[in-house]
Amino acid sequence: MAHEINLVPDIKNEMIKTLKLRNYIFFACIVIAASSIILTLIFGLIMGGQRIAVENKKSTIETLSAKLSSYTDLNDFLTIKDQLGDIDNLTKNKTVFSRTFNILSALLPTGADTITVSELSVDLTGDQPSFSLEAQANAGKEPFIDYNVLDSFKKSMQYMRYDYGSYVDKEGNTIPAYCMIEQGSDGAFFSDSEKGLYAYWTIEGDGCNPSEKLKSSDYTTEDYNGQSVVRVWRTPQFDEWYKETESSNQPSMSLSGEIKNVPHFESACNVYTGTEGNGSSPKWDTTNDCKLVYGVAGEEDSDESGITITESSNGRDSSNELVLRFAASISFAPEVYQFTNTHMIALAPSGQRNVTDSYVQIQSMFGQRAADCAENDTACKTAKTNERS
Numbered sequence: 001m002a003h004e005i006n007l008v009p010d011i012k013n014e015m016i017k018t019l020k021l022r023n024y025i026f027f028a029c030i031v032i033a034a035s036s037i038i039l040t041l042i043f044g045l046i047m048g049g050q051r052i053a054v055e056n057k058k059s060t061i062e063t064l065s066a067k068l069s070s071y072t073d074l075n076d077f078l079t080i081k082d083q084l085g086d087i088d089n090l091t092k093n094k095t096v097f098s099r100t101f102n103i104l105s106a107l108l109p110t111g112a113d114t115i116t117v118s119e120l121s122v123d124l125t126g127d128q129p130s131f132s133l134e135a136q137a138n139a140g141k142e143p144f145i146d147y148n149v150l151d152s153f154k155k156s157m158q159y160m161r162y163d164y165g166s167y168v169d170k171e172g173n174t175i176p177a178y179c180m181i182e183q184g185s186d187g188a189f190f191s192d193s194e195k196g197l198y199a200y201w202t203i204e205g206d207g208c209n210p211s212e213k214l215k216s217s218d219y220t221t222e223d224y225n226g227q228s229v230v231r232v233w234r235t236p237q238f239d240e241w242y243k244e245t246e247s248s249n250q251p252s253m254s255l256s257g258e259i260k261n262v263p264h265f266e267s268a269c270n271v272y273t274g275t276e277g278n279g280s281s282p283k284w285d286t287t288n289d290c291k292l293v294y295g296v297a298g299e300e301d302s303d304e305s306g307i308t309i310t311e312s313s314n315g316r317d318s319s320n321e322l323v324l325r326f327a328a329s330i331s332f333a334p335e336v337y338q339f340t341n342t343h344m345i346a347l348a349p350s351g352q353r354n355v356t357d358s359y360v361q362i363q364s365m366f367g368q369r370a371a372d373c374a375e376n377d378t379a380c381k382t383a384k385t386n387e388r389s
Contacts, residue, residue, distance in 0.1 A: 106346035118369035159349035179208035196235025315370035
């Protein structure tokens with residue numbers, strides 16, 4: 001049996017191991033140094049290339065800057081560009097003052113009891129639009145100075161509503177506002193005594209054409225002042241549109257108020273619901289939570305929220321009749337005057353606006369300021385009045 005004898009001392013073995021470790025460390029240092037040199041060269045090339053690229057870009061920018069500076073209309077262009085950037089904010093904050101007359105026509109009572117405005121100030125600068133007005137109330141019969149007319153006017157504020165939204169085609173696509181004609185030349189809204197409000201869609205106007213899936217021939221057109229138009233109902237035609245089973249391409253309205261296959265008005269405020277009767281036509285109900293007269297922010301709603309009577313006194317109008325003079329301020333919902341809320345309309349307490357109002361009838365809303373009772377006018381000063389209860 002062979003035996004191996006280790007003739008190398010232990011210290012010799014340790015030295016050999018140490019030499020091998022030294023050689024590994026030396027080799028690693030050489031590799032690291034070589035890699036560092038290579039990386040340094042690469043970084044140097046990259047930085048040199050970037051410096052050259054930056055210099056080229058700087059030269060290009062200077063050339064373009066000099067070219068832009070040579071344009072004489074540069075300042076005007078930059079001004080227009082800034083304004084275009086603010087269009088969204090300008091549109092959002094834009095108001096429509098002309099809605100004042102529609103609001104007045106809904107606020108002021110008609111009939112025997114009348115209120116005539118002698119001075120009106122409209123403030124659209126704050127968070128809420130408001131009216132400050134001087135007016136006179138006439139009961140139309142003895143006693144002419146009747147606080148009940150003013151009380152009725154105040155209490156009606158809580159029932160005032162407004163409505164806005166969009167007109168849509170058969171497929172539910174929004175029809176641009178400029179394609180719709182809602183009022184005639186006299187300022188009166190188009191209305192049918194039995195069917196309610198409607199508007200005309202100028203179907204052949206620029207940008208007013210139906211979608212590609214439908215053609216003008218898919219709509220019933222008529223002529224209005226030489227234009228081809230489609231009548232679009234703002235007031236739902238409940239009995240005509242209601243179908244127990246929806247049929248293709250036929251107007252339909254569900255009991256939940258969903259309308260299909262007919263151009264119509266999509267209201268942001270009015271909600272329509274139907275209740276099916278026993279063998280009879282459904283009974284339809286309209287709800288509207290968009291209050292027109294709105295209390296000042298932070299105040300709780302009450303019967304008089306949104307309107308304040310600042311003074312009242314006896315007086316005589318331009319016809320020398322006894323009237324009740326008063327001054328009031330009225331605050332409205334912020335949405336009422338916003339330009340982005342299209343097709344806005346004010347609704348009287350009954351829920352149906354007097355759609356016969358026109359520019360001519362607006363004149364009857366205003367009148368000469370009633371005069372104070374003269375010193376020798378005993379009838380005016382001592383006139384019997386119906387006081388507020």
